[in-house]
Amino acid sequence: MVRVDCTGRSNSLIQVRGLDKSYRRGGEEIQVLQRLNLDVDKGDFVAFMGPSGSGKTTLLNLIGGLDVPTHGSITVAGDEITHMSGNKLTQWRARHVGFVFQMYNLIPVLTAFQNVELPLLLTKLSKSDRRKHVETALGVVGLADRMNHYPRQLSGGQEQRVAIARAIVADPTFLLCDEPTGDLDRKSADEIMNLIQRLVKEYGKTVLMVTHDPVVAKLADLELHLEKGLLVEGGQLREGAWAGGAA
Amino acid sequence: MKFRSLIFANLFRKKVRLILTIGSFAVALFLFAFLAVVKGAFGRGADIAGADRLVIINRISIIQPLPLSYRDKILRIPGVKAITHNNWFGGVYQEEKNFFPQFVIDPEYQRTVIPELKVPDDQWANFIKDRQGAIVGAKTAKRFGWKIGDHIPIKNIGYGSTGTWEFNLDGIYHSERVGGDEGQFWLQWDYFEERVPQAFKGNVGWYVLKLESPDDAVRVGKAIDDMFANSSYETKTETESAFAAGWVKQFGNIEFLILTIGAVVFFTLLLVTGNTMAISVRERIGELAVLKAIGFSDRSILFFVLGESLTIALVGGLLGLGLAALAIPVLASALNGLLPTLILSPAILSLGLGTALLVGIVSGLLPGIGAMRMRVVNALRRV
Numbered sequence: 001m002v003r004v005d006c007t008g009r010s011n012s013l014i015q016v017r018g019l020d021k022s023y024r025r026g027g028e029e030i031q032v033l034q035r036l037n038l039d040v041d042k043g044d045f046v047a048f049m050g051p052s053g054s055g056k057t058t059l060l061n062l063i064g065g066l067d068v069p070t071h072g073s074i075t076v077a078g079d080e081i082t083h084m085s086g087n088k089l090t091q092w093r094a095r096h097v098g099f100v101f102q103m104y105n106l107i108p109v110l111t112a113f114q115n116v117e118l119p120l121l122l123t124k125l126s127k128s129d130r131r132k133h134v135e136t137a138l139g140v141v142g143l144a145d146r147m148n149h150y151p152r153q154l155s156g157g158q159e160q161r162v163a164i165a166r167a168i169v170a171d172p173t174f175l176l177c178d179e180p181t182g183d184l185d186r187k188s189a190d191e192i193m194n195l196i197q198r199l200v201k202e203y204g205k206t207v208l209m210v211t212h213d214p215v216v217a218k219l220a221d222l223e224l225h226l227e228k229g230l231l232v233e234g235g236q237l238r239e240g241a242w243a244g245g246a247a
Numbered sequence: 248m249k250f251r252s253l254i255f256a257n258l259f260r261k262k263v264r265l266i267l268t269i270g271s272f273a274v275a276l277f278l279f280a281f282l283a284v285v286k287g288a289f290g291r292g293a294d295i296a297g298a299d300r301l302v303i304i305n306r307i308s309i310i311q312p313l314p315l316s317y318r319d320k321i322l323r324i325p326g327v328k329a330i331t332h333n334n335w336f337g338g339v340y341q342e343e344k345n346f347f348p349q350f351v352i353d354p355e356y357q358r359t360v361i362p363e364l365k366v367p368d369d370q371w372a373n374f375i376k377d378r379q380g381a382i383v384g385a386k387t388a389k390r391f392g393w394k395i396g397d398h399i400p401i402k403n404i405g406y407g408s409t410g411t412w413e414f415n416l417d418g419i420y421h422s423e424r425v426g427g428d429e430g431q432f433w434l435q436w437d438y439f440e441e442r443v444p445q446a447f448k449g450n451v452g453w454y455v456l457k458l459e460s461p462d463d464a465v466r467v468g469k470a471i472d473d474m475f476a477n478s479s480y481e482t483k484t485e486t487e488s489a490f491a492a493g494w495v496k497q498f499g500n501i502e503f504l505i506l507t508i509g510a511v512v513f514f515t516l517l518l519v520t521g522n523t524m525a526i527s528v529r530e531r532i533g534e535l536a537v538l539k540a541i542g543f544s545d546r547s548i549l550f551f552v553l554g555e556s557l558t559i560a561l562v563g564g565l566l567g568l569g570l571a572a573l574a575i576p577v578l579a580s581a582l583n584g585l586l587p588t589l590i591l592s593p594a595i596l597s598l599g600l601g602t603a604l605l606v607g608i609v610s611g612l613l614p615g616i617g618a619m620r621m622r623v624v625n626a627l628r629r630v
Contacts, residue, residue, distance in 0.1 A: 066540055067624045087544060094542020101627070105537045109256040121249050122542050166541070 003039040012039035013206055014063060014174065019072035021058055021229075032058045034229040036072070040174075045200040045207045047220035054226040056210040057178055063208060064097045064176045065089045077173055094122045098167030102179035104159040106151040112138065112162045113147040119170040137165040140203075141195060157188030164195060174206035175199070181216050193219045250547075254554040257531070265559070268523045272563020272606075273570065275516045276599050279509055280571030281578075283595045286505045288588060298461040300360065301468055302490040303454040306481035312450035313480050318353075321456060324470050326463035329356040332451035336434060337405030338412065340391070347387045349401065349432040351439040351452075360457045363423050364431075370395065370418030378438050381414035384429035386588075388419050395419065401432075406443045426590050455487070513606060520610035524556050528614040535618050536626030545619040552615035553608060560607025564600050572596075 003012070016038035022031045032055045040046060048056045061067040063074055065081050073082045076096055084092060098119075106115045116137050120130040138144045141161040151159050160180060167175055177196065181189035193216055199205040200221075209220060217223045225232050258265055303321070305311035315332070322330050336349035354375055358366065366374070366382055374380040383393060393399065397416045403409045414434060422429050440448055458467060468484040475482045485493070528535070535548055572591055579589040 061624050064540075066627075090539065090542055090544050093540065099537075099540050101537070105533065105627075107253075107256070107534050107537075109260050110253070114252060114256070118253075118538070118543075119541050121253075127249070 003037075010039050013042045013044075013077055014038070014040040014208075015073075015075040016063065017073045017075075019059075019062065019074065020070045021055070021062060021067070022070050032229050033062070033069070036229075036231055038224075038231065040206060040208065042206050043200065043204050045197070045221040046209065047217040047223045048208070048210045048226055049212070049214070049217050049223055050226035055229045056226050059226065060176050060178055060208060060210055064099060065093045094119065094170070096173040098170070098172040098175040100160070100163050100167050100175060100177040100180045102182040104151070104156070104163045104183075106159055106162055106166075108151050111148050111150055112143060112154065112165075115151070115162055116147075116165045116169050118166060123170065133169055134165075137169040138162075140168065140199075141165045155188070156184050157191055160184065160188070160192050161195060164192070164199075168199065168203075168205070174208065177207060177209040179210055179212065181211065181213060189213070189216060250551065250554070254551060254558065257527075257551070258555050258558060260531075261527075264523060264527075268520060268559050269563040269566065271516055271519050272560055272603060273567035275512050276564045276567025276603055277571045277574070278512055278567075279599050279602065280568055280591055280595060281575065282505045282509050283598070284571075284575055284589045284591050286502060287590060287592065287595065289501045298486070298488075299458045299464075300487040301456050301458065301464060301471075301484050302487050303456065303471060303482050303484045304490075305453075306472075306483045309453060311480075312447075312452065313454065313482065315449045315451055317454065317475065317480075317482070318451075320474065321454065321471055324467055324474070326459050326467045328457045328459050329359040330454055330456040331356040331360045332436070332454045334436075334439060334450075334452040335405065336401075336403065336432075336439070338401035338403045340399065340401050345391070347390075347430050347432055349434065351436055352433045353436045356457075357433075360455050363427060364420045365423055366418045366420045374417040374435075377415055377417050378435060378441075379413060379415050380417040380435060382418040382420055382433045383416060384431045385419050385421050386429035387432060388416075406447050409442055409444070412438075412442065426588050428588070430588075513602060517606050517610055520556065520559065520606060521613065524552065524611050525614045525617075527555070528552055528618050532618065532621065532626050536621065536623045539621075539623045540627065549615040549619045552618055553611040556611025556615075557604060557607040560603045560610075561600075564603030567603075568596050568599050 003010075016036060019033055019036040019038075020031070021033040022029050024030070036059070048059065050056050058067065062069050063076075065084070069082055073080055075081070076092075079092065079096075081089060081092060106112075107118070110118075113134055116134045117130055120133055123130075125133065135144060135147070138147050141164050143158060143161050143165065146154060146158060146162075151162070154162065160183075164180075175196075180196065181192050184192060196207055196209070197219060200207055207220075209216075211217050303313065303317075305313050313332075318330055318332060321327060331353045333353075334351035336351055338349050339345065340347070358364075358371065364384075370382070374382055381399060387393075393416055395416055395418065399414045399416055400411045401414060402411045412434075420429070420431075420433075456467075458464060464486055468486075471484045472482050535551075538551075539545070539548060575589050575591050582589070
């Protein structure tokens with residue numbers, strides 16, 4: 001269940017409390033996120049929508065441990081990440097977060113197999129175990145037969161599926177998808193969304209997704225809208241999910 | 248090593264750039280090896296000089312003679328064990344391009360004073376008995392295909408119209424020191440003295456003496472120079488290593504020249520490689536950001552960049568040194584003794600490779616630290 005009005009402790013997988021993020025640009029302070037609260041349970045699929053500059057990607061970066069908030073806290077599976085050192089945060093990301101980016105961000109000189117294998121290089125798995133995991137992940141995204149192809153030999157939709165395989169191969173706690181269909185045509189976008197839905201329904205993955213596309217957002221369990229740094233009402237309530245305004 | 252494929256894949260990203268950068272290293276290391284070998288060749292005389300030997304030349308210049316009469320006077324100075332003398336012969340064998348150094352020697356103490364140039368006893372005995380006898384270094388004998396018993400005509404051009412001198416090859420010497428000179432040709436003082444014009448008779452080019460102890464060098468040297476001070480033929484006595492170093496200085500400050508060229512080459516290489524690595528890192532800053540995002544540590548990112556620059560340095564360095572190892576013997580052969588023996592020693596190879604790796608580390612360090620410190624969020628925003 002997703003909540004955006006909690007202020008106390010909860011048993012949710014992801015707990016965001018009083019999150020502020022501001023930048024200084026040219027002497028002017030820009031408030032990106034304001035006093036934001038959020039609870040996401042395991043297996044939830046949340047879509048964040050909002051206009052450009054509303055703070056969607058910033059929120060994702062903060063929850064993914066790529067950025068640090070100005071105020072507030074983020075706790076994931078009991079670990080408060082907001083006070084972790086750089087090295088600890090890097091290790092935490094490797095263990096808990098799977099990233100899917102709009103531009104796929106595959107390494108062009110590596111094959112699909114090698115790209116998917118990257119997160120496993122940080123583990124103590126043997127080469128043969130890594131191979132098994134990579135083949136499984138590529139099998140889940142339907143690209144087992146393309147594992148030796150380079151990104152330039154794949155279509156955009158296939159590249160994004162490889163990126164999703166890379167995100168899930170180490171079995172992270174949750175996936176962060178930043179505009180995963182933003183660079184794809186409708187058919188490919190539908191394929192990617194079907195895949196993400198399968199990950200949620202069949203594999204119980206927790207997914208937080210940023211999108212501009214209302215069609216894509218509707219496929220999530222819950223839509224949350226960010227405007228000027230505030231989580232505002234407007235999300236369509238689904239069964240088992242609850243959303244309210246930010247404090 | 249599980250990161251090897253990542254490092255190699257990135258290296259081969261721009262093949263032309265990779266080849267050119269490795270080529271820069273190879274050329275620089277080849278040049279380094281060549282310069283080091285030339286420096287070593289010029290300095291080897293001083294390196295292998297006997298600590299217990301003094302060289303006495305005319306105070307004005309080595310081309311001015313000294314009287315033969317000095318020999319016995321010097322021999323009487325306490326601390327002098329043996330003395331021999333030499334003259335430069337300056338002959339031509341068949342054609343002028345067939346250059347090799349020819350020295351007139353005093354056979355009596357030659358082997359005592361310079362024991363490291365070994366002549367078998369039977370060959371030496373034949374030489375002593377043969378007024379027109381000659382002994383030649385193994386390298387020169389091999390060069391001209393000479394064998395013991397051969398008759399060797401040499402046209403003298405240094406002592407007036409003495410025409411062609413005939414020699415019988417009685418022996419071949421070898422140096423027992425690595426890099427020792429095996430290119431000389433020795434002829435007997437008596438034969439020389441008999442044939443040169445009157446004006447040259449009784450004059451030696453220089454003396455070489457052996458001391459009882461190296462500790463006597465300063466005292467004996469001073470005693471010799473004091474003995475002949477204010478005479479028509481004042482002397483300059485110095486240790487063999489000082490003499491060899493002075494000889495090299497006649498060509499200019501070879502060491503400074505070589506070190507300067509070497510430093511410029513490596514500094515340029517550092518700039519070229521540093522620039523290449525900086526461009527390479529800048530081109531894929533987004534990819535490095537993704538690696539950091541998915542959990543690669545800052546240190547891993549630095550390791551990848553340094554791994555690439557070190558691989559380039561290692562491959563380029565080995566290539567350049569390998570080419571040098573192939574080319575220097577050919578070059579040494581082509582020089583035909585114009586320079587002392589060129590030796591590409593393990594020390595030069597190690598120094599070259601070490602310097603290449605140092606350049607590799609330094610050139611990768613700055614872009615590597617930059618990549619290590621980049622903020623993932625900022626870098627991803629640029630993708």
